[in-house]
Amino acid sequence: MxxxxxxxxxxxxxxxxxxxxxxxxxxxxxxxxxxxxxxxxxxxxxxxxxxxxxxxxxxxxxxxxxxxxxxxxxxxxxxxxxxxxxxxIGKGLDNIRREGENLICGSGALMSAVARAALEESLTGFEFASGIPGSIGGAVFMNAGAYGGELRDILAGARLISKDGKNERYVTGRELDMGYRHTILHETGDVVVEAELKLRKGDQKEIKEEMSQLMKRRNSKQPVNFPSAGSFFKRPEGYFAGKLIQDAGLKGLVVGGAQVSELHSGFIINKGGATASDILQLAEIIQARVYDESGVRLEMEVRIIG
Missing domain, CATH: 3.30.43.10 (Uridine Diphospho-n-acetylenolpyruvylglucosamine Reductase, domain 2)
Known part of the structure; x- marks a missing residue:
């Protein structure tokens, strides 16, 4: 066609x-x-x-x-x-509702909106994810995580539509085989339309305080004032990508409008006017230098399209 x-x-x-x-x-x-x-x-x-x-x-x-x-x-x-x-996937697929102590979230719901809903309902368990950018569908797809928690810890299940739109089914979190920044959705191409989060009743003040503290921690250690895609590389087993990049002397390295963040070396940021080519060239320099220095091959966490 x-x-x-x-x-x-x-x-x-x-x-x-x-x-x-x-x-x-x-x-x-x-x-x-x-x-x-x-x-x-x-x-x-x-x-x-x-x-x-x-x-x-x-x-x-x-x-x-x-x-x-x-x-x-x-x-x-x-x-x-x-x-x-x-x-x-966004507007119209972003509804959030409570069922018992679970939140049923449309895949287009922003993580920040899910965090607000959990707080309003005094439901605990989502605090670790409250500052993660993006939508719940993407978070399920990638098994997003932060501060010791991952989506698989709280995902009861998800409603999926097959990539060809012909079938719809509900699967448990276990059936998604959620690993480090990976689920079977990467292979199947199935699309998340709803995620069911298994939370529990908590104290609203304590939930709010925990979210606030994690947000302060994120804002103090990550370059939130610049466009980025979060951590650019996956964490290699036994290492931290940011430390490997910093130890290779790459903190602050600039290619065009792209820069290795001076606040957190695991982030590539758009300092202004960066092209995708700037970002990818910088990423390739990082991968080559880190491998030369440490023998570790960094794998991109960001999905490159085109």
Missing amino acids: KIDELKKALTDLAGDAAAEIIVEDAPMAEYTSFRAGGKARLMVSPRDAEQLKDMLRVLSESGCRYMIFGNGSNILVKDSGYDGVMVR
Whole structure:
């Protein structure tokens, strides 16, 4: 199917909201936390699970490339762009509700919104994740973690839609085989539409204090004032990526508008006007230098698209 035919099919599914749901030549720098990168041929933002399923079916049958993303906090689109369709999970798939001591969260719900909901309901267990950027769907996909906690610690299960939009099922957290920054979703391509978080009743003041302390800790040790994608590299077994980078003498290294953060060497930041090429060139320098110095191969945690 040609891109014009695909756009028409998606427009038909979007109906009167097509102008809001479908973006042609979407500037991905505006939709990713790095604030860098090229354009996607099309971007669609389905407003509910049924529309998502319908669009996935059309995309699957079209033969065109497509990929799913949420808040864009862990991806970088190359400057050459993405000659396919980016499916953005956000508005309309971001509802949060309580069932007993569990929170049922639409995959487009921001982690900050989930944290607020947990606090309002006096539910504890989510504090470690309260400052993680991005959406709950992305956090499940990556088994996001911070301060000794990971999503697998609190994920009761998730509702998934198959990549072709034809099937829907509920799986437990255990069935997702959640490891370090990895789940089986990387292989299956299934899309998270809801996550069920298993929390427990707590003291609201204590929850608020814990979230506040972790936020202060994050803000004091991470370059939150600059666009980035968080930790750029995965933690190598037995090491910390940031320390390896710092020990290799790379703290503050600049390529174009990209820089190894002077606050936390595990972060690559956009100091202003960085291109995706700047960021990737800097990443490659880091990988080569760290390997030369320590024999450790750093693996990117950020997903490179295009």
